[in-house]
Amino acid sequence: MKSALKKIQWLTVPVLSLTFFGSLLGLAFYIPRYGVHPAEPIFCFAFVYLVAMVVSGGYHRYFAHKAFQAHPILKMYYLIVGCAAMQQSALVWASDHRFHHRYVDTDKDPYDIKKGFWWAHIGWLLAEDPESRKTLLQNVPDLAKDRWVMWQHRYWVWISLPLSIGIPLLIGFWIGRPMGMFLWGVLLRIAVTHHTTFTINSIAHYFGKQPYSDANSARDVWWLAPILCGENYHNYHHCFQGDYRNGIRWYHWDPTKWALWIASKFGLAKGLQRTPQHLILKARVEMDLKRVGASAPVYDRLLALRQTLLDAAELYAKALKNYAEFKKSAAARSRESLKAAKANLHAQQAAFEAKWRQWRETVRVSFRSLQNSPGLG
Ligand SMILES: [Zn+2]
């Protein structure tokens, strides 16, 4: 009993309880009496999204995974606004997260889903094992050398208070509804920010599809897309954690990926890492084969098809690269030669897509729940 009490995080428990229960109970009493001012939900959810983009692009893809290089202005933006997430410093967050990837689904994974859905969602924060803290920060030597990261590590609580409480209250006084803004803009905003991040560790390791690998519990959960800024493509992310994208198709809702691409055009981000397409396709094909199973009647046919599909993908990737290089060359000034190069590219694309359709159709015969193609987008 004594050791169980020792494990309770006596600061985290009241913060998480007050924001969650305080906002729900407070609004249940407040709204029937005083109604809702449009500025309250607008501010609350705009702030939620702003912070979610910073946790996704900054804490996660930049500090934890180094999936791109950030200009000092972007880095400072991530460090300052990241404090409003109230999810520890970037240093601690990245350390926990690197352990999560390295030891996923084991005792050393801070949010190990094998200990249960609620442990992965919130339990690990409320009753953290002090032993696990001893190894914390060993895996972030690169971040520990950065003086701005260490500055944020020391002062993140003090930076967070004016952002998370001061600004919403100022707006609350300005519109004449400080209590309304306290409930919406402070308590509810923090609770929603917390629980949306937590769903990546719980829901995205529990429900959903595993199109790229079933080596660990990570899953793609398409319906979480609107609230998770692309972090819901978690099966892909655990396979290819260095990729700056989580949703790889153009239509995958991944605003972090789009924001980083735009930032790269303004020199705020560079070196955006992309996993080579043939590796993505290979992972997908191997996973299809595994799910179909060696005893399926179509298995041998799929084995034969696999090589022709991967060859077609390689030829298409080469054609894409050659075309990009050709466009820069002097020969491309001739309209005819450019037309011919383009025709070759289209032919390789069509050949690959035909092979992919054939693969998908063959798999579908045996495995009806096959999902969308990874393509070469
Ligand atoms: Zn994960």
Ligand SMILES: [Zn+2]
């Ligand atoms: Zn990650």
